[in-house]
Amino acid sequence: MAITAQEVNKLRQMTGAGMMDCKKALTEAEGDFEKAVDILRKKGQKVSASRADRETKEGTIVTKTNTDQTKGFLLSLTCETDFVAKNEEFVSFANTLLDLAVEKNATSIEAIHALPFDTLTVQEKIIEMTGKIGEKTEISHFEIVEGDAVVSYIHSNGKLGVLVGLKNANGDVTEAGKDVAMQIAAMNPVAVDKDGVDATMVQREIEVGKEQARAEGKPEEMLEKIAMGKLNKFYKENTLLSQAFVKDNSKTIAQYLDGVSKGLTVSSFKRIAIG
Template sequence: MTAINATMVKDLREKTGAGMMDCKAALNETAGDMEAAVDWLRTKGLAKAAKKAGRVAAEGLIGLAAEERQAALVEVNSETDFVARNDKFQEMVRTIAADALKAKGDLDKLAKGKHGGGTISVADHLKEMIGSIGENMTLRRTSYLGVKTGVVASYMHNTISPGLGKIGVIVALESTGGADKLKSFGKQVAMHIAAANPQSVDVAGLDPAFVERERAVLTEQAKESGKPAAVIEKMVEGRLRKFYEEVVLLSQAFVHDPETTVAKALAATEQSAGAPIKITGFHRFALGEGIDRPDSDFAAEVAAAASGS
C-alpha cells in the first residue's frame, strides 16, 4: 500500500480545491491513486471548489465579533444572497468573526488559523463549504480595533442575525470616562459612520494624494471664474473646508443632531463622561463594495437554464 504523504495531499488539494482532510481521506480510500482520489472526491461532491473559484462572489455577509475593549469585522462573500440566508453559511461567518478577534486584522493569519478552534483551518473549512453548498465563496477582508482603556463600539446595519448583516462598523474610543456614557456615545458614532461613510477621523488622517486630487479639481473650477490668483486661492481653501465637512468624521454634521458636528457632540460627551475622549480609529465594511460585478443578461440566463446549457 502506498504511504500517503503531505506532498500527495497538497497536490490533490491543488487539483480539486477540496479540503485537506477530505483529500487525505480520498487518498487513503484509493491507496494513493491520484486519479482515483479525484474521482472519489467528485462522487462525494467535494471537488467543486476549484471549478467555482473563478466565479464572482459579491454577495454574502459582514460578520462582527465584539467585546468591550476589542472588536473585529470580516467580509465573507458568496455568489448569491440566497446562500447568505443559509444557516450553515451564517454559522460559518459568525465563527470566522470570532476567530478574527485572535487574528487582530491579519487576513493571512485568520485564513491559516483553526476554524472555531477545531482541527482544520478557516481556509480549508471555506473550501469544504464551497463543495457542500455549491457556490464560490471568499474570505475577502478583516479588520480589528482594540483599546487599553475605553470602549470599542460597534453597529451592524441590515442585520439578518446577531452579528451578521450588510454594513458593519467598529469604532475605538480611548477614555477613562464613565463606561455607560462611552458605550452610548460610541454606538451613536458607529451608527453615524454607517450612514455618513467618512474617510478618516480627522483631516490629518486623510490620504495626502486624495486631498491633492480634490484641491486640483477645485482649483481648476475656481480658475473658470477669471478672478485673481489670490482670490482663487481663498476660494479653493473655502471649498476644501466644505469638502472636509463631507469626508472627515469630526467635521461632519452629526446624524443624530444635524445642528451640531461630531466634534462638538464629542466635546459634550466628554463633559458628561468626566474625562477626555479620543476616537482613535474606525472601520466600516459595506458588503461587496469595490467588487466588479459582470454585466449579466437575465433573459439569456433564463433561456440557457431552460435549454439545459
C-alpha cells in the same frame, strides 16, 4: 503506490481541497490526476476551484467586543446569493469563525485560515462549506479596532458593519458610540479628521479644485486660494469629527461627543460593506 508531497500539493493547487483529502483521492485513483479530481468532485471538494472566479457580493457581517469593551472585532463572510447569506447555518458559521479568531488572537485573514477547526483548518472548513452549499464562500474582511471604549454597529440588512474606537471615555458611552457608528454607516467618512486623510487624496482634491476654478474663468493667481477653500469644504463633509451630526445638524460630531463627556472623541473606526 507511493504518492509524493509534490503530487499532493499539485492537486491541492488545482482543486483547493485539503492536503489529506488530496492524498486520499490520489491514492484511491492510483496517481491519476483526472480520476483524483473526479473523486474530489463527488465529495464536493472541487466546487471551490470551479467557482474561484465567481464574485461574492452577498454575505453577512458579524462583530464582537472583548469583556471590557476596549477591543472590537469585525468579520465578513461572503457568498454569491442573498438566499445563502440569510441562511441560519451560514450566519452561525460566521459567528463561529469570529469567536475562534478572537479566542486564538488572530490578527489577519491568513492567520484565521490557518487555525484548527475540528480535524481541519479553517480554510479547509470553508472549502467544505463551499462544497456543501454550492457557492463560493470566503472571509472577505477581518478588522480590529482598539480604544478606551469600542462600540459596534451592524445595519439591519447584515451587510454593513462599523467599529468605533472612542478616546477619553468616562462612564458608559455606549449610546454615544452607537450614534457615531450609525453616522459612519450613513455618511461613510474617509477619515477621523483631516490629519487622517491620505496625502494622495488631498492632492487630488486640490488639483480638482484648481481645475474647477480655472474652468469658471477665475484668475490663475486665485486658483490656489480657491482650491484650498474647496479642500476645507471637503474636510467638513468627509471627515468624521467635522461632519454635521445627522441627528442634530446644528452640531458637528466633535461637538456632540464633547457635549456627552468633556474630551470624548474618536480615535479610530472601520466601516465594512458587502456588495
